[in-house]
Amino acid sequence: MxxxxxxxxxxxxxxxxxxxxxxxxxxxxxxxxxxxxxxxxxxxxxxxxxxxxxxxxxxxxxxxxxxxxxxxxxxxxxxxxxxxxxxxxxxxxxxxxxxxxxxxxxxxxxxxxxxxxxxxxxxxxxxxxFMLTHFLWKSWEMGRVRKLVSGLTYSSLAFLENSVMVDGKSIPSKKEKEITIRRIKDSFFENVKINRAWAPQLILCEILxxxxxxxxxxxxxxxxxxxxxxxxxxxxxxxxxxxxxxxxxxxxxxxxxxxxxxxxxxxxxxxxxxxxxxxxxxxxxxxxxxxxxxxxxxLVLVWRFASILLYSKSPVFGRIIFGFGAKKLSFWKLKTVTRKFTYADWLFLKYLSKNLDGLVFRELFGRIYEQLDDGAVFIGKEESGNKND
Structure with missing residues (x-):
């Protein structure tokens, strides 16, 4: 036994x-x-x-x-x-x-x-x-988070010009870290419509x-x-x-x-x-x-629907949810990004923050803000609403 x-x-x-x-x-x-x-x-x-x-x-x-x-x-x-x-x-x-x-x-x-x-x-x-919902969620999630965060496990230690191996762990170089962060940012904007199904599917699994x-x-x-x-x-x-x-x-x-x-x-x-x-x-x-x-x-469902109401209204709420990576982000950056994003985009960003080191996520968040501030072509809440009108 x-x-x-x-x-x-x-x-x-x-x-x-x-x-x-x-x-x-x-x-x-x-x-x-x-x-x-x-x-x-x-x-x-x-x-x-x-x-x-x-x-x-x-x-x-x-x-x-x-x-x-x-x-x-x-x-x-x-x-x-x-x-x-x-x-x-x-x-x-x-x-x-x-x-x-x-x-x-x-x-x-x-x-x-x-x-x-x-x-x-x-x-x-x-x-x-009790395992069926997990299998359903994995089939819907399709490894999207894994594909984006792969290669950034030890990127917070990337201070050298060349990648090194320490105790069998690969620490990327500064250039490799920048390339990976840029890749995540570009992928996030390119697949924003696809990723929006991510949040409803997760909420459905929580209801199930x-x-x-x-x-x-x-x-x-x-x-x-x-x-x-x-x-x-x-x-x-x-x-x-x-x-x-x-x-x-x-x-x-x-x-x-x-x-x-x-x-x-x-x-x-x-x-x-x-x-x-x-x-x-x-x-x-x-x-x-x-x-x-x-x-x-x-309580998870109550919290989920409360976060839908609060995510774009309170930068303080965003700082709490995003954790260490958002502590030194300005309120203006948090406000700009959350107001331009739908809840599905915000939730996907939250799970990226859970899988990335705080310093790396802060840098990624800054890159996303810069692209939005530069007038990137992005169908957010306001744009999608105008399009439907």
Whole structure:
């Protein structure tokens, strides 16, 4: 099992030096949440720590082969508990909740437990679904940021006339840095119309992330028979006893067998559901995790729409968002660039700032301002609005 954990961590962990094309809440969806679901899948399929997933006691204990048949039947079919509030055992509460005498003519309603054999498949499928938005975003983004910032990783150290190698890292020369910055600036202006689809696509993926959390909570609630939505609340109000209803540790199972003359024989089995010890802890954690993720994803959307309103109205806001690279930029430069750009252009610039050293981004921003100030042909907000008129 440890080998599987290592394999998952190798595939999911972030790669050093890779460009940032999303935010940390986005990463919580496709990295942290996916890892949680995959680890949970491994736990519920492993017998290393919990042993057999189901062990049954029946009247066929002397016949080991027949006992194995009953045990297999109870695992792949359904076990059940009896819904009965009152029953006189003669010594107080029943030893196992939901385990009462139940025969062919018994009338009390029963609760069938169908989910446990499907838990690993559902958990794995949900983990994959949390990765789909990331794959969609990568297919739309098409490595645009990587192509622009490649070669500028150590450009803030470019003080020499020739490029040098230090500890296996290539530090470009001043001329190479200037050429690369000019290339980014030219590419930005040449592809400004193409890059404008970048922001709506990112926002759509953030909306899909928010919707996906709600969808997964709905799927989990349906899967657990409608108990998931209130699981955490009931634990706080009713204690851990509620878990015996949702994840019973001891259940009943009935196996029907034909006798020598064709008479149906009923074999009653008492089953220990060791797997539910793991299941209950997984789903309690998921209840809190979904709430945490839903709140953060909602705050991201609030922040996104607030930034749409503020990006061109406040140079101070631009300085905060662009970070270190914008601290020494004049308010006039920030105001000029942000007012001539649409929100899509501004957001693309923001992600360039996240992937460039602050000094390099400041120089790039200055080049963009100079080209705008020189009357560059650029279809910004005002020009596109006039064109539509």
């Amino acid at each position: 440890l080998v599987l954990f290592k394999e998952i961590s190798n595939r999911i962990k972030p790669k050093l030096g890779s460009p940032c094309i999303d935010n940390w809440v986005f990463k919580l969806h496709y990295r942290a949440t996916t890892v949680i679901f995959f680890v949970a899948t491994i736990l519920v399929t492993s017998r290393e720590y919990i042993g057999e997933h189901i062990k049954c006691v029946s009247d066929s204990v002397n016949n080991k082969e027949f006992h194995k048949v009953i045990e297999s039947f109870c695992f792949f079919s359904t076990t059940f508990t009896v819904i009965r509030d009152e029953f006189n055992f003669g010594f107080g509460d029943p030893p196992h909740p939901g385990v009462f005498p139940y025969g062919l003519l018994s009338k009390p309603p029963i609760r069938k437990h169908l989910y446990y054999q499907w838990v690993p498949f559902v958990l794995f499928g949900q983990g994959v679904m 992330n928010f919707a996906n959390v709600g969808l997964q909570a709905y799927i989990t609630n349906k899967f657990l028979g409608g108990h998931f939505y209130t699981l955490g609340i009931k634990i706080f109000t009713q204690g851990h006893s509620i878990l015996d209803d949702v994840f019973p540790k001891v259940t009943k199972c009935t196996f029907h067998k034909y006798g020598p003359s064709g008479t149906v024989q009923l074999h009653d089995a008492l089953c220990i559901m060791a797997l539910n010890i793991i299941n209950e802890k997984i789903y309690i954690f998921l209840w809190f995790w979904f709430i945490f993720l839903l709140v953060l994803s909602g």
